[in-house]
Amino acid sequence: LAESLFAWAEEIIERGTISSINVKGAFKYMLARKEELSSYLDNGSLPMTNSLAERTIRNFAVGRNNWLFSGSPRGAKACGVLYSIVESAKANGLIPYKYILHLLKELSRHAGKLTSEILEECMPWNPNLISICQ
Incomplete structure (x- = not known):
């Protein structure tokens, strides 16, 4: 699911279909921190959020x-x-x-x-x- 989310976000940004600067910034933020945001998947003792x-x-x-x-x-x-x-x-x-x-x-x-x-x-x-x- 996480990989699908990241792939979808990359596709949306590449297509340029996001009109909101804030949403586009949020997607770019998410993609730039892909490893950190999905680290809880590799280590079950890490919480999903902070x-x-x-x-x-x-x-x-x-x-x-x-x-x-x-x-x-x-x-x-x-x-x-x-x-x-x-x-x-x-x-x-x-x-x-x-x-x-x-x-x-x-x-x-x-x-x-x-x-x-x-x-x-x-x-x-x-x-x-x-x-x-x-």
Whole structure:
């Protein structure tokens, strides 16, 4: 089906039967990215669309004007880190507020002696956190 779609688009463009500049541009865009648009056919673990990624960053894009008031590049970086923590918690089915509280407690309890094992236990994909942060 995908190959038929690409062949049809090429035929339509060659015939010059598209009157709309926008539609013609969309067809050319599709044909120029043929390999990328059909990569999900070669790898079943790839999603057909990037809708999930777009929905995930939508809140960030909508609120990006708020980032202008971070005060400094360091403030903006801190906001970005916090945003990343919140979105990672959501993606793993955790309540962000509870997850951040858990992080603050655990990381302060181990302050000065953080190991990779302690950090791994704090990662949002740790199955033990579900009972704590839901």
